[in-house]
Amino acid sequence: MTCTEFIALLDDLIDDSVASPIRTEIENHMHECEHCEVVFNTTRKTIEIYRSHELYELPNNLRERLHAAIMARCKKGC
Amino acid sequence: MSTIQSIAEENEQHPDVALVERVRAGDVSAYDELVRKYERQIFRIAQHITQNREDAEDVMQDAFLKAYEKLDQFQGNAKFYTWLVRIAVNESLMRLRKRRTGKMVSIDEDLETDEGSVPRDLADWAPDPEQNYSQSELAEILRKTIQGLPQGFRVVFALRDVEGLSTEETAEALGLSVPAVKSRLLRARLQLRERLSRYFKRKTGPAMPQEAGLK
Numbered sequence: 123m124t125c126t127e128f129i130a131l132l133d134d135l136i137d138d139s140v141a142s143p144i145r146t147e148i149e150n151h152m153h154e155c156e157h158c159e160v161v162f163n164t165t166r167k168t169i170e171i172y173r174s175h176e177l178y179e180l181p182n183n184l185r186e187r188l189h190a191a192i193m194a195r196c197k198k199g200c
Numbered sequence: 201m202s203t204i205q206s207i208a209e210e211n212e213q214h215p216d217v218a219l220v221e222r223v224r225a226g227d228v229s230a231y232d233e234l235v236r237k238y239e240r241q242i243f244r245i246a247q248h249i250t251q252n253r254e255d256a257e258d259v260m261q262d263a264f265l266k267a268y269e270k271l272d273q274f275q276g277n278a279k280f281y282t283w284l285v286r287i288a289v290n291e292s293l294m295r296l297r298k299r300r301t302g303k304m305v306s307i308d309e310d311l312e313t314d315e316g317s318v319p320r321d322l323a324d325w326a327p328d329p330e331q332n333y334s335q336s337e338l339a340e341i342l343r344k345t346i347q348g349l350p351q352g353f354r355v356v357f358a359l360r361d362v363e364g365l366s367t368e369e370t371a372e373a374l375g376l377s378v379p380a381v382k383s384r385l386l387r388a389r390l391q392l393r394e395r396l397s398r399y400f401k402r403k404t405g406p407a408m409p410q411e412a413g414l415k
Binding site: 129130132133136157160161163164165167168169171172173175176177178180184185188189191192193195196197 | 256261322
């Protein structure tokens with residue numbers, strides 16, 4: 123497997139949707155290629171960091187205000 | 201949740217279906233529940249696309265009002281949430297168009313770049329690299345980095361990886377094909393990884409041999 127082939131399968135590998143014969147090939151490639159192992163680990167970490175940090179939090183008071191405005195208009199039939 | 205429970209739930213109707221039916225029958229309190237359930241997500245998605253707090257507030261309100269008005273058009277074969285996200289995406293793009301005084305805005309723009317499609321920064325990251333920054337510094341880095349992505353990549357990453365929609369749901373919400381979502385997701389992930397490497401890569405220790413590169 124080349125690095126280009128590895129990169130093409132990176133998303134499937136991260137999303138755990140690779141069939142087992144290809145998975146073995148991928149794992150073998152990662153054992154041999156330090157760079158691809160780094161790309162895999164750091165891409166997975168990128169997703170994990172974005173998932174675990176809420177960037178655009180909706181503060182409770184604003185949420186309540188917007189919620190009330192939406193429901194008031196819905197009750198009036200918009 | 202236990203496996204038995206989740207299997208049982210898969211065989212049952214999605215709880216939103218009953219809520220939508222109640223709203224259709226005139227029960228506004230059921231809509232209150234739906235709004236409460238999804239308002240945070242819709243706000244975040246709107247903010248990812250518009251990159252503006254006030255616009256995101258307006259989009260959130262408009263999306264829920266439009267969904268309420270159009271509930272008769274909602275087909276039960278899609279998930280209510282996916283349908284709602286699609287409305288929010290369209291409202292967000294309309295809001296951007298207004299800001300740009302009528303210039304067309306689509307999720308296809310700015311995609312003519314090869315940046316990030318081939319990983320260049322191959323240095324490993326520090327263990328738990330986020331620990332090297334305060335919460336506010338980290339949030340700023342993450343915001344700045346994702347805001348630098350082209351719109352069409354950013355929105356796919358936000359829906360698929362941040363909000364946890366499936367590839368199929370993301371495609372449906374954006375009106376894109378599944379292969380288009382997959383290709384954008386890979387490039388979005390690689391571009392973000394590349395850009396975050398500037399902040400997170402290991403700063404000490406032996407230098408990585410860079411001359412080999414990717415084959």
